[in-house]
Amino acid sequence: VSLQELMEPEAGTNRTAVAEFTLLGLVETEEMQSVVFVLFLFAYLVTVGGNLSILAAILVEPKLHTPMCFFLGNVSVLDVGCITVTVPAMLSHLLSHRPTISYGACLTQLFFFHLLAGMDCFLLTAMAYDRFLAICRPLTYSIHMSQTVQRMLVAVSWTCAFTNALTHTIALTTLNFCGPKEVNHFYQLSCSSTQLNELLLFALGFLMVGAPVVLIIASYIHVAAAVLQIRSAEGRKKAFSTCGSHLTVVFLFCGTGIFNYMRLGSEEASEKDKGVGVFNTVINPMLNPLIYSLRNTDVQGALWRILVGRWSLT
Template sequence: MEPRVPENDSLVMQFVLVGLTDSPALQPILFVIFLLAYGATVGGNFSLLAAILTEPKLHTPMYFFLGSLSLLDVGCITITVPALLRQCLSKERSIPYRACLSQLFFFHLLVGADCFLLTVMAYDRYLAICQPLTYSTRMSWGIQKASVSMSVVFSFAHAVTQTVALSTLNFCGPNVINNFYCDLPQLFQLSCSSIQLNEQLLFAAAAFMGVVPLALITLSYAHVVAAVLRIRSTEGRKKAFSTCSSHLTVVGIFYGTGIFSYMRLGSVDTSDKDKGIGIFSTVISPLLNPLIYSLRNPDVKGALRKLLTGK
């Protein structure tokens, strides 16, 4: 007599991640590339964080948020790249059902916190440039901690909602994920249950965590640009634009990849373009962020130079 399968349990107990390529010759090359990218990302973000902690000049709200962003970037790449490195070294591509859900949960937790934190950073620049007289009170230490904490709380609620909703789906057919990590669009295509509610929840999350923050960031920088253009000093305008342009570059990369990934749920098949976008959002973006914020910022470059040389 066959054991009875619980009603809410998926018939598929593990998924198979296709990875980036099936070519054995390319596996060692990809392993070296992503190992170097992972090391550079972790080293770059922790170096930036150490510079912020050790340099008194950088003990300001903007750099507190930047340090928090560095921690999120390290977490985001750690969720995906070590598993990718394992795929490159072995032929084992399977991932247990629960491990897939865990990866999905932590990925959306960290990426969601990124969404809110980038919005807070835009508001910080708005207060610093447009409301300088009230900046110290409106961006006090307590407000800074509360802003980061609320970003994590909202993101946690989003990650729990998406993970629980996905766990109600049944997977009884193909179990091959055409990607190197577990994410909602690919899992939706494998479900043999209705995903209408899941798609509605994802679109609601996209509005709350994508459209609204992006609108607030755009509004903040519209005021910032208007205020900067009124600065008479050329050097002052240059410094203000340099600080803001770094943040806008990170926002553009982050939201550009997010929109491409999650606004294409109607497509029938995933393609290698999805893998490319996945690499960009989980590997390249965390790698570039410390470079973007440090290369055009003399204070950060000075702190990093002092940290690395001891002078």
């Protein structure tokens, strides 16, 4: 979303201090705002329902008590968190016709979005490592991907994501905000130098996104080489199918994320930028349950049994 600055005089100085920001939004007319509200509400409900269904299937189905599904369950929780950080507030703004957000709320939203999105990057990397071990090192898979290793990977991921989010949030609090009154989508409202913030953004962005992407690509190069050596066509198909959904999610999540952050600081705004931003924060979390359930027969079976069980109880 984009911001228009509302400023109040800061006591004892000639500068102005930000009290709140006005969100310019995606559309201008009230009719289109109603359409956007319905679409985003639908996307939010589908995302929460779909991801919680995946999580429920993993918890109740013994066949899904695997390392890959353990990571998938964590990704489902993160997807619910990511969309909850942004969409409910947006829906509230559309209803109230007062699209403002306080400075503190803006920082809080920034922190949690960086935290959850960063965690997503690391979990997708852990899932690629899991596929590498399962296909390329099957004899030692149970040792190298034990429950202890799974928990350590998740703990390290949370630590790195938390450090990244906290660093960006603290760096942002050092800025004085008295920038242009109206900018579109991507913005710079600070009247002080943002050079350090931009340096942190790109340096940590490389560590949080670039390094995981390199590791994922390296893992799947080894996976592809191992799968191509399988003589059975059915075996190759099964091996590739277990990786296809994960690669699709990686491509969508990392592709849109890299595009968004490479555009930061640009003076030029476009509707395409807004569309990619919406895709990254709203559409991706909604698509993930669909992608995983369509390509995993065990997940489909578990979801079907949960659905049939609920209907039989009623």
